[in-house]
Amino acid sequence: MQDLVPKEYKERNSLVINPVKTCQPIGAMYAALGVHGALPHSHGSQGCCSYHRMHLTKHFREPVVASSSSFTEGASVFGGRANLETALKNIFAVYDPQVVAINTTCLSETIGDDIGSIINGFDVPEGKTIIHASTPSYVGSHITGFSNMVKAMIKQLSEKNEEAKTNNKLNLIPGFVDPGDIREIKRILEAMDIDYILFPDQSDVLDTPLDGNYDMYPEGGVTIPELNDTGNSQATIALGEFASADSAFELEKKHDVKPYILKSPVGIKATDELLMQLMKLTGKEVPAKIEKERGQLVDIIADTHHQFHGKKVAVYGDPDIVISLTEFVLSLGMRPVHVLTGTPDNKFEETVTEMMSDADWEYNITAGGDLFQLHQWIKNDPVDLLLGNSYGKLVARQEDIPLVRVGFPILDRSVHSYLPTIGYKGAILLVEKISGALLDRKDRDTDFELTEFVL
Numbered sequence: 001m002q003d004l005v006p007k008e009y010k011e012r013n014s015l016v017i018n019p020v021k022t023c024q025p026i027g028a029m030y031a032a033l034g035v036h037g038a039l040p041h042s043h044g045s046q047g048c049c050s051y052h053r054m055h056l057t058k059h060f061r062e063p064v065v066a067s068s069s070s071f072t073e074g075a076s077v078f079g080g081r082a083n084l085e086t087a088l089k090n091i092f093a094v095y096d097p098q099v100v101a102i103n104t105t106c107l108s109e110t111i112g113d114d115i116g117s118i119i120n121g122f123d124v125p126e127g128k129t130i131i132h133a134s135t136p137s138y139v140g141s142h143i144t145g146f147s148n149m150v151k152a153m154i155k156q157l158s159e160k161n162e163e164a165k166t167n168n169k170l171n172l173i174p175g176f177v178d179p180g181d182i183r184e185i186k187r188i189l190e191a192m193d194i195d196y197i198l199f200p201d202q203s204d205v206l207d208t209p210l211d212g213n214y215d216m217y218p219e220g221g222v223t224i225p226e227l228n229d230t231g232n233s234q235a236t237i238a239l240g241e242f243a244s245a246d247s248a249f250e251l252e253k254k255h256d257v258k259p260y261i262l263k264s265p266v267g268i269k270a271t272d273e274l275l276m277q278l279m280k281l282t283g284k285e286v287p288a289k290i291e292k293e294r295g296q297l298v299d300i301i302a303d304t305h306h307q308f309h310g311k312k313v314a315v316y317g318d319p320d321i322v323i324s325l326t327e328f329v330l331s332l333g334m335r336p337v338h339v340l341t342g343t344p345d346n347k348f349e350e351t352v353t354e355m356m357s358d359a360d361w362e363y364n365i366t367a368g369g370d371l372f373q374l375h376q377w378i379k380n381d382p383v384d385l386l387l388g389n390s391y392g393k394l395v396a397r398q399e400d401i402p403l404v405r406v407g408f409p410i411l412d413r414s415v416h417s418y419l420p421t422i423g424y425k426g427a428i429l430l431v432e433k434i435s436g437a438l439l440d441r442k443d444r445d446t447d448f449e450l451t452e453f454v455l
Contacts, residue, residue, distance in 0.1 A: 003398060005372060007379040017372035018391060020316050021342030022409075023137035024145030026052045027176060027243075028103035029066055031149035032131075034200020036221030037098030039091060040066040043084055043115065044105025048137075059409040060179075060206045060417050065216060067091050067100075071107055080113050085122055092125050097217065099224065102132040103149060109136035129224055131156050141343040142408075143243050143318050146176045150200060150247040153227055160231040160255045167232040169195040170281060171257065173247055175240030175264055175320050176408065177422065179207040184420035185239075185265075188275070192284045197226045197233060207418055231255035235281050239274070239422075240264040240320030241351075242343060264320040265422045266430070267328030268297060293424040300428060304435050305333055311438065312381075314338035316374055316388040317407035319348045319367065321421075325387055325406065327355055328427065332434075334385075337363045338377045344368030371395060385437060402437040406430070 025042055029052050032040040042049035049068035056064040069075070069083040084102075091100055102115055115132045124130055133152035135145040150173060172189070174182050182203045189196050204220025230236075236251050236259045238244035248259035260281070265271040271294075275286050311334045315325050319341040326336050339352050348367040356363055364377050375395045386392050386403040390411045396403035410416050420426035443451065 005375045005379065005398070007376065009373075009376045009380070016370050018394075019342045019370045020340060020374075020388075020391070021141035021143070021318075022055065023052075023106075024135035024140055024142060024148065025103045025105055025137060026055055027142035027144065027146030028101070028133050028135045028149035029053075029064070029145075030056060030142075030176065030202070031146045031153075031200045032099075032101030032103070033064065033205055034202045034221055035099050035101065035153070035227070036219075036223045037217045038101050038221065039095055039097035039099070039217075041068070041087065041091065041100050041102045042066055042105060043069045043080060043102055043108045043113065045071040045107060048105045048107075055409060056206075058411045061414050062206045062208070063214075064206075067095070069108070076107060076111065079111050080108050081118050084113070084115070084118050088122055088130070092128060095216065097128075099129045099131065101149065101152075102130065103135040103145065104133075105135075106137045109134065109138075129157070141318075143176055143320070143343050146243050147246045150244070151250050153199065154230065154247050154250045154254065157224065157227040158231040158251060158254060159228045164232060166234045167195075167229055169197055169229070169233045170278075171230050171233045171236035171248075171251065172196050172198045173236065173238045173244035174198060174201075175238075175243035176318060177239075177264070177321075178408075178417040178420075179203040179205070180416075180418045180420045181422045181426065183207075184423045184425060188290065188423060189278070191287050191290055192278060192282070194278060194282050194284055197230055198222065199227060199230070231257060233257055235260060237262060237274070237277060237281075241347065242319040242345065244320075263327070264324045266321065266324035267331060267427050268294070268301075268424070269327055269331060270324050271423050271427065290424070293428075297424045297427050297431070300431055301332060304431065307435050307438055309333040310335060311385060312337050312383040313385045313387055314340075314374060314378060314383045316340040316369075316371070316386075316392060319343045319345065321407045322388075323348070323351055323355070326352055328430070329387070329434075330355065332431070335359070335361050335363075337361065337381055337383060338374060339363065339365045340369040340374050340377075341367050342370060375399075384441075385434065387434075402441045404430075404433045404437050406433075 029040040046068050053064045069087050075083045133149040179202050199222040201222045208218050236248040238248035238261050245261045251257045252259050263270040265274040352365045389407045
């Protein structure tokens, strides 16, 4: 069907073809998995829950567990209160989680179930916790759902010790990133000797080793006491405005913890901004080993800049990662000509437009777009490289363009979730991926007798 995509572009008011997003509950479920001992619960049909689990399992190559209220026709008409109460009783009796994190689906939202009221009337077992977030699939995207669940953690669990001024810790919200990215953030914080509360934390949850044993609740994840303590921290750093900012603002509103909203630290500039902010807030110095990594990255870019200069690139995916990727490829001397996210928000277009203010070439930027639109843009203005998730490979194949897989979901490759994209280390890996893709294409297109081994 890809060869039938027309070159002529026409405005579409409601029809979406190959969206660059998925539904809110997937993001909420992923956020919930970053809490220690948590079982995500989907308040809706079994089919919705199965899809969300499947999508996350394929990306992380790990068994993602979740429960469901198992709506039938009766619940669809009369409401899901009885289903949820029965589900919670069974969950605590059979699976014994420390936390149940409830997210809603289209069906329960359309019915209008009052989850807060249902939970208030439920006899929660001693020592157990229930949190809940409204995540209708027909609004926003999986990034919105992630943001809503993390905000619910703050709204329902954070506390303030009025007797103590601060716990001398920093809150850090990493955004919708892989466990490999979270490990890199932790490594930087620990190298700077900074005390922190990072949430949600999917490391040691979705990247556990294979040791012959199955643990339904691995050792990783932010704990409930840590979430309680976020109200006593000196400040909150939110990485990514779309996935993390609302939670930081909620913490400021509730406990007057000052928020600092930064870009997802992909590339030199965004990582520099994170480190500078950490230095300002804590007074700690950046250690020599982190400075050395930055120097290595600069050296690699200097050595390979001729491979990137003037190359046209299309960037698509989640808004936070796309913004930072666009900034990074600009720093490599590349030309982002098509920049697109499926999450609808005017701030995205404003941010990227400002970033492109010095561009002397034509470019397209949109939020709430789809891959059909991106494909049409590429037909009218071809590019040398695609940067985005697995779904772009259909466009890449049809138009014969190299694809570097970055972001979520990556369904047709593995290992990615263990490796960082953020920080200087992540940028080095990203440069290697981009360079490799471009050189593979150059080798493929070069006549055999002209093939070079030194480039």
